[in-house]
Amino acid sequence: MANVYDRWHLSRPRKGANPCTEHSSKTRTLVPSADHGKGKRWQVRWRDAAGEQQKENFAKRSQADTRAATVQADLDRGLYVDPAAGKESFRSVAERWRTSAVHRGGTSSRVERALRLHIYPTFGDRPVVTIRPSEVQAWVKDRSQVLAPSTLRVTFAYLVTVMHTAVRDRTIALNPCAGIKLPEVRRAEIVPLHADAVRALIEAAPPLHRAMILLAAASGLRQGEVFGLEVDCIDFLRREVTVRQQLITPDKDTDADEDETPEPYLGEPKTHESYRTVPLATPAVNALAAHLQQYSAVGVDIEDRTDPRKPKRRKAQMLFSNGRNEVIKRASWSHVWARMEERANEALGRAYAEAYAAWVQSGRPEGQEPAPVRVPEGASMHDLRHFYASALIKNRESVKTVQRRLGHSKPSITLDIYTHLWPDDEDTTRAAIEAVLGDVPALCPPAAAILS
Numbered sequence: 001m002a003n004v005y006d007r008w009h010l011s012r013p014r015k016g017a018n019p020c021t022e023h024s025s026k027t028r029t030l031v032p033s034a035d036h037g038k039g040k041r042w043q044v045r046w047r048d049a050a051g052e053q054q055k056e057n058f059a060k061r062s063q064a065d066t067r068a069a070t071v072q073a074d075l076d077r078g079l080y081v082d083p084a085a086g087k088e089s090f091r092s093v094a095e096r097w098r099t100s101a102v103h104r105g106g107t108s109s110r111v112e113r114a115l116r117l118h119i120y121p122t123f124g125d126r127p128v129v130t131i132r133p134s135e136v137q138a139w140v141k142d143r144s145q146v147l148a149p150s151t152l153r154v155t156f157a158y159l160v161t162v163m164h165t166a167v168r169d170r171t172i173a174l175n176p177c178a179g180i181k182l183p184e185v186r187r188a189e190i191v192p193l194h195a196d197a198v199r200a201l202i203e204a205a206p207p208l209h210r211a212m213i214l215l216a217a218a219s220g221l222r223q224g225e226v227f228g229l230e231v232d233c234i235d236f237l238r239r240e241v242t243v244r245q246q247l248i249t250p251d252k253d254t255d256a257d258e259d260e261t262p263e264p265y266l267g268e269p270k271t272h273e274s275y276r277t278v279p280l281a282t283p284a285v286n287a288l289a290a291h292l293q294q295y296s297a298v299g300v301d302i303e304d305r306t307d308p309r310k311p312k313r314r315k316a317q318m319l320f321s322n323g324r325n326e327v328i329k330r331a332s333w334s335h336v337w338a339r340m341e342e343r344a345n346e347a348l349g350r351a352y353a354e355a356y357a358a359w360v361q362s363g364r365p366e367g368q369e370p371a372p373v374r375v376p377e378g379a380s381m382h383d384l385r386h387f388y389a390s391a392l393i394k395n396r397e398s399v400k401t402v403q404r405r406l407g408h409s410k411p412s413i414t415l416d417i418y419t420h421l422w423p424d425d426e427d428t429t430r431a432a433i434e435a436v437l438g439d440v441p442a443l444c445p446p447a448a449a450i451l452s
Helices: 061-077 090-100 107-123 133-143 149-168 195-204 207-219 223-227 282-294 330-361 381-394 399-406 411-421 426-437 447-451
Strands: 003-006 042-047 053-058 240-243 246-248 265-267 276-279 298-304 312-318
Touching: 003 061, 042 061, 053 061, 090 107, 090 149, 107 133, 107 149, 133 149, 195 207, 195 330, 195 381, 207 223, 207 282, 207 381, 223 246, 223 330, 223 381, 276 399, 381 399, 381 411, 399 411
Parallel strands: 265 298
Antiparallel strands: 003 042, 042 053, 240 276, 246 265, 298 312
16 A cells, blocks of 8 residues: 655654644644654655565655555556666666577677667666657667668667566556657669579589579578578478578677687577478579589588577588588678679670670661670679569469568568569459459440440
8 A cells, every 4th residue: 555654743642742833733733753844744655566665755745645646556557667666777678688588590699789889879878767758769860860761670679679678577667669750661672683693693603602502593592591501401302492490690799809700500590481391493403413412511510509498519411611611601701702793794794795796797676685684783692582582473473472482471571572573464454354254244235336
């Protein structure tokens, strides 16, 4: 119970005590306490959810009564927030959430980096109860000058989750992130690689990695999923590849030595739906068989965290390596890809020059002028994933099929990325309706008779 007490007067005075000449009335005699006239007169006392006694003083009885009623209502509804708890710093709440949350793969390092670089500098040392919605909105505006809208949304989601943790722990009563407006995300439409560009990349790849590039284009696997493949993930008889893990390279720890590089490990795929089996085209299967004949599988001593409860070190028979009996690391691969892209564009440039010369020699026939093809600047292995998706869509595979092949968690993600690639042909829809209603007797004169 939350009760109001008079600090200046004794609630159980002894007999014969001298009355208070200042506050006694005709109907009530008050006896002064040792605190008479010191500080605020009215005190609200209650026991919190943990059984600890709490106190709060007020100058007026009406204020104390209002506070007592509010505290009692919050206690009854289970919504009581300890005023002292709100003095905990935002950083303390955030670290409690970050270290206890269950994250997949590289998400943990991304969370740590976002907090350290973008959230802690503004809110880290602030008592969490003092952070106001207007300040959060100002932070969003400031970060929008630094981060892309999509990245800002992810970073803001971490801030929201920390504040939600504080609400759930009864550290604060309301989440100051509610109602905050974020910059609109305008997703650029995916432009898939041209088939000639994909062929050029495959031919430009070092022999050790040629089958890997073909596999990526023929399966739509993510880069980490390709790097994390072991030999037994390929079923040559059924012509399919099974995704059960990915290679993860953690971000560098800021407290680590400059020369210390994070060690890659095998982890769970990105989402539950990323555990999947993808059928392979014959050229990819043949390329993988040839690859294993020329480059035997590499036994790599690596930490396996695919079961977070039982991490272990083991010898993994990696399908692809960097040529030094090591897994392919993200940083070194970027250099390999850059050289591949350069060689591919050189080859595509030569091919275009030859095709253009042949077109000129043939008299420049109308509608047959060759168009230049290039691997766009900034392309990566993820563009091979887009190429695979576009090939499925071009061949009228359903949204659900494309989602399953790519390992997206929801069909809405697939549509959000690739909806512009699905054919929207009115002739197709017209034919579909005519196929259903073609046998219905004519109820009106033929259109030709009406229009004549």
